[in-house]
Amino acid sequence: MKFIKTLLALSFGAALCLSAQAITLGQVDDFQDGTLQAWDGGPWMNNIPNGGPNGAGDRYLEVESRGGSGPGSRLATYNTLQWSGNYTAAGVKTVEMHLKNMSSQPIHMRAVIFGPGQATQWTSSTAVILPANSEWTRVSFILSASTMVRVAGSDSFATCMADVTRFMIRHNVNASSGGDPFVGFMGVDNVTAVAGPTVFPNALLMLTGVVQSGNIDSLRFQDSDRLIMREAPPVALGAPSIDVRIDGTSPVSTIATMRLRVVTSTSGAPASAVTQVIQMFNYSTNVFETVDTRQGTAADNVIIIDPTGDPNRFIESGTRRVRIRVRWFDPGTLFSFGWVGRINQVNWELGL
Ligand SMILES: [Ca+2]
Numbered sequence: 001m002k003f004i005k006t007l008l009a010l011s012f013g014a015a016l017c018l019s020a021q022a023i024t025l026g027q028v029d030d031f032q033d034g035t036l037q038a039w040d041g042g043p044w045m046n047n048i049p050n051g052g053p054n055g056a057g058d059r060y061l062e063v064e065s066r067g068g069s070g071p072g073s074r075l076a077t078y079n080t081l082q083w084s085g086n087y088t089a090a091g092v093k094t095v096e097m098h099l100k101n102m103s104s105q106p107i108h109m110r111a112v113i114f115g116p117g118q119a120t121q122w123t124s125s126t127a128v129i130l131p132a133n134s135e136w137t138r139v140s141f142i143l144s145a146s147t148m149v150r151v152a153g154s155d156s157f158a159t160c161m162a163d164v165t166r167f168m169i170r171h172n173v174n175a176s177s178g179g180d181p182f183v184g185f186m187g188v189d190n191v192t193a194v195a196g197p198t199v200f201p202n203a204l205l206m207l208t209g210v211v212q213s214g215n216i217d218s219l220r221f222q223d224s225d226r227l228i229m230r231e232a233p234p235v236a237l238g239a240p241s242i243d244v245r246i247d248g249t250s251p252v253s254t255i256a257t258m259r260l261r262v263v264t265s266t267s268g269a270p271a272s273a274v275t276q277v278i279q280m281f282n283y284s285t286n287v288f289e290t291v292d293t294r295q296g297t298a299a300d301n302v303i304i305i306d307p308t309g310d311p312n313r314f315i316e317s318g319t320r321r322v323r324i325r326v327r328w329f330d331p332g333t334l335f336s337f338g339w340v341g342r343i344n345q346v347n348w349e350l351g352l
């Protein structure tokens with residue numbers, strides 16, 4: 001009996017160990033532990049202590065390649081530990097990360113998944129191109145049969161996704177099984193396993209009110225950079241004093257889920273007297289749907305909206321545009337002129 005218990009404990013321990021190493025939805029490699037976090041790909045890989053997307057103290061993975069042939073000739077990095085496993089069971093359909101090109105030539109980055117026995121490779125049909133000496137850029141690699149192409153072996157996409165033995169990103173101008181020799185550097189950080197790509201805002205229009213500071217780029221991340229909009233007289237009784245329309249473009253036309261994230265605040269005093277309304281444009285009915293109504297807050301308020309029903313109504317067919325409106329209403333008695341509404345972040349997290 002004791003023997004059986006020991007065996008059970010051993011096999012349970014082994015299972016725990018395996019699960020700790022396999023792919024998990026939401027996992028993030030941020031390199032803050034000072035290691036390479038089991039990423040490999042040649043002799044010139046380093047954990048750099050400063051200069052990640054968040055600047056000083058933000059560590060990142062630096063990958064260098066020197067051209068020619070053999071290890072380190074291609075600009076690529078791969079992981080066979082926590083980025084291996086059953087992506088289908090884990091619900092991982094996209095890998096997002098920050099990339100920075102520190103080379104004098106553009107880089108064409110593709111994701112690669114290796115299937116059972118590393119015999120088959122599927123790679124991104126379309127490369128993410130980063131210009132020479134780029135800034136840090138948040139990129140999404142969608143893992144699907146329609147966005148990837150098989151470049152080695154014979155296993156199906158589904159077979160590979162259920163048994164990924166190696167996850168790789170590499171510079172590859174035309175989709176191939178080997179990548180291209182390249183002389184240069186890239187930075188990698190915040191590698192994240194998600195259910196679908198994140199859409200960032202790419203256009204905004206003031207319907208009422210005036211931009212005081214910030215711009216569309218202020219909306220990408222929750223940080224100290226905000227779009228700040230000054231109130232204006234409402235166009236009619238009961239109309240908003242600040243009304244801003246924000247658009248993004250989905251990389252896919254069909255989704256399973258959409259989560260809208262908006263981070264707002266206001267200088268109206270008291271903030272709680274300001275009514276804030278968030279609307280999403282429904283392209284089936286061609287009207288804005290109100291999805292959130294609440295009191296304003298003086299400090300950043302993170303608002304997560306998971307709309308019920310079919311989220312595809314929020315994506316315009318053809319253009320794949322997504323559109324929201326954020327509106328602040330003045331009750332009419334409490335405020336001096338010149339109060340502002342602020343938006344720190346807007347994004348749409350899609351699930352495929
Ligand atoms: Ca980092």
Ligand SMILES: [Ca+2]
Pocket residue numbers: 218219220221222223224225226343344345
């Ligand atoms: Ca921001």
